[in-house]
Amino acid sequence: MYKVASASEYLVITGVGITDIKISKKAWVLPGQSFTVFDVSPVNYTFEVQAMSAEKLPFILPAVFTIGPRVDDESSLLKYAKLISPHDKLSHHVKELVQGIIEGETRVLAASMTMEEIFRGTKEFKQEVFEKVQLELNQFGLLIYNANVKQLVDVPGHEYFSYLGQKTQMEAANQAKIDVAEARMKGEIGSKSREGQTLQNAARIDAETKIISTQRQGEGKKEEIKVKTEIKIFENLREAEVAEANADLAKKKAGWAKEAEVAEVEAKKAVALRDAELQKEVERMNALTVTEKLKAEFLSKASVEYETKVQEANWELYKKQKAAEAYLYQKEKEAEAQKAMAEADLYKRQQILDGELYAKQKEAEGLKAIAEAQGVYLRTLLGALGGNYAALRDYLLISGGVFQQIAKINAEAVKGIQPKISIWTNGDAAASAADGGALGEVAGVYKMLPPLFQTVQEQTGMLPPAWMGKMDTNN
Template identity: 75%
Template sequence: MTMEEIFKGTKSFKQEVFEKVQVELNQFGLLIYNANVKQLVDVSGHEYFSYLGQKTQQEAANQAKVDVAEARMKGAIGAKQRDGETQKNAAKIDAETTVYTTQRIGEGKKEEVKVRSEVKIYENQREAEVSEANAELATKKAGWDRQAKVAELEADKAVAIREAELQMEVEKKNAVRQTEKLKAELLSKATVNYEMKVQEANWELYKKQKIAEAALYEQEKEAEGRRAQAEAAFFARQQQADGELYAKKKEAEGMIALAEAQGLYLRKLLESLGGNYSALRDYLLITNGTYSEMARINAEAMKGLQPKISVWTNGGTETADRGQSSNGAMQEVAGVYRMLPPLFETVQEQTGMLPPPWMGKLTNSSGN
């Protein structure tokens, strides 16, 4: 089809397109139930369809003029051909010709008005489509701007989040490094203390060896002057000195082994407690009887003060002066565990130390 045929016969063009497309879709089992073909419009600078509309309008006007001229020609020819007829037929023909001419002129004017109306309608539709396209373009631009701003904001937030994550990793690394450094320092101190203890033990052993050697030398010198009478005594003393030297050596070796065992013991305890030095300290204080010694010292410090001692039992609180006996001894024994919180408070007030977590936890008067 030509462009003029497409422009004038939109329905025929639509049907032609659907038939061609349906042929291709049949091989996929698809069927077109309904479809629309967008109206042909001009682009800026190329008013082809506008000119086609003007052309159609002008052709209609020209056709009307041709029809009028043809009617006049037929009227004139008919008048000439029927010149010989009667005046009645001539008058009748003239009248019919006049009526026909007037009708044709009216129809021509109607067609002209109709074409102008169609052109005006087409122009209005064109303006509406342009306005709609402009509105759609503005809407899309606004959406693109919004998407760009959202993407930019998301990128900024992603960068900030990544920076926070990296900072967190750095802080974790620093914490691990500080922990390792503290462990190394404590291990170094423990190693130095161990080496110092070993050196001290070696020095004590060396001094004892020198003392023993000096004694042995002195005894040898004395034995040389009294060889005959002192050989037995000298031998006995020499055996005794050897025994003492051997005992001292064994004692030194035992001290060294004990120091190594204690070091290994402390390391194993620290590993078992997950590197918690506070828990290790509390454990050592308990096993070494530090708390018992503190209680003994506090008890001795209170001698002669005649304090009032409160004993918490199942039956309430009993107060007795020092040196007086109180009733319910078995109840007091049964209430030993109830005496632990006041004891812990006393130790905490006087020494500032808290009991280990596995023994209990002090609470204030409100129960917190």
């Protein structure tokens, strides 16, 4: 069956397929499930809580609380559905639960405060009660929507508030009487003060008028002014005597008005004191005005001097900063120039070293190529001579001009010492020339070899190679 709750109601469904309970405004109630409808509208609970203050003074706190489920929190609704909804919200059980929480928290809070604190701080006391009660109601999912704490009431037999009200009323009445008396006194004093001020102002104005008039009339009327002044003084004295006589008569006739006369004297004193105070205030204000003027003058001068000094200091600082910046810029440029020169010098040196290294590398490569070529050459010669190292040595000596160098060195050595030279021939030179020109020359050279080899052997200890001939060392 499909069930729908009204605007202020909720459905609580339990049974098959639901672990605990399900709260909804509308839902299908399946077979094996049951539902209950509970109302969430708040209810008014009226209590008269009896409590006792810290001084052991009992009192009654009338209060009206509007309490209902917290509908904006699902967990609070679950608590309310489990704990409160099975009971009628107007039932005695729910009322006792709420009343017990409110009375308990109110009594605990009242016991920690004096009666004066409770009476004077009713708003704070009410707020404390609300907060404490709300903490306890949270565990049942309830919320205080509104609360109204009425005026504290006395417990029969303990009329504290009534006596306190009487005391306040009497104090107010006495204060009103005092205020009336003070107002009357102020009125009389003010009246007398106004009259005195009027007479003083009139006398002062008359005197000023007469002085001005007398000054304008010239020196010729000085005597007349003097006479008039004496007459006026006499009249004032007489008027003062008459006023004093009238005052004495009034004192004799009105003994019961002694307080009024005292008030009049006090008024006169008050006027004098007020006049002195006003004069003192005027002098003080004048002194303050002069002081402020001097302060303003000195302060303006000091401010100008200060601004001047600040401007001068700022200008000096600005010049020093600019000089420092220029010096720093110059040093930076010099450092950059030195860095550039160093980099150029380093680059030049690197180029020179790279060139020398390249030349050395090429020279080494050339020497390596020459050595390789010589190796190939020697291997080729050695192969051609059949591996005879002695023949290879002799060939290299001859091809390298070693013997010629030896002969040259020997010739240089024996030059100028008239060496002994022997020339051998085998027959007539003319016949030899006639037998054949070229062969004769060869034969002559060959005939010269043995003595040459012998001379070389004697001077150097070296023997000619085997292919050129072998000398007999026995002869």
